[in-house]
Amino acid sequence: MHLKIGDRVYYWYRMNRVGKVVGFDKQAGGAWLGGVAVESPTKVIVEFEDGTREQHGVGDLMKAE
Numbered sequence: 001m002h003l004k005i006g007d008r009v010y011y012w013y014r015m016n017r018v019g020k021v022v023g024f025d026k027q028a029g030g031a032w033l034g035g036v037a038v039e040s041p042t043k044v045i046v047e048f049e050d051g052t053r054e055q056h057g058v059g060d061l062m063k064a065e
Contacts, residue, residue, distance in 0.1 A: 003044060008064035011046065011056060018064050019046035025055060 003009065007021045023045040043055040 003058065003061070003063070009044075009046060009061040010064055011054070012060045012062055015062075017048050017050075019048040019054075021045070022047045022053065 003021050005021050005023065009019055009021060011017055011019065021044055025043045025045060027041045027043060041057065044058055044061060045053060045055050046061070047053045
């Protein structure tokens with residue numbers, strides 16, 4: 001799934017909360033597998049309708065239609 005700033009998303013474990021992607025945070029410390037560097041994980045910063053901001057992995061989010 002390709003997300004961009006401004007996309008509306010649901011957090012998979014609390015589907016009743018809709019939020020908006022406001023940024024991305026690339027985490028330090030990518031893994032090494034067999035001498036090949038794996039890309040560092042990126043967290044998505046989501047601002048929910050109640051004003052709270054949370055960071056979640058892309059796999060924990062679903063685009064709102």
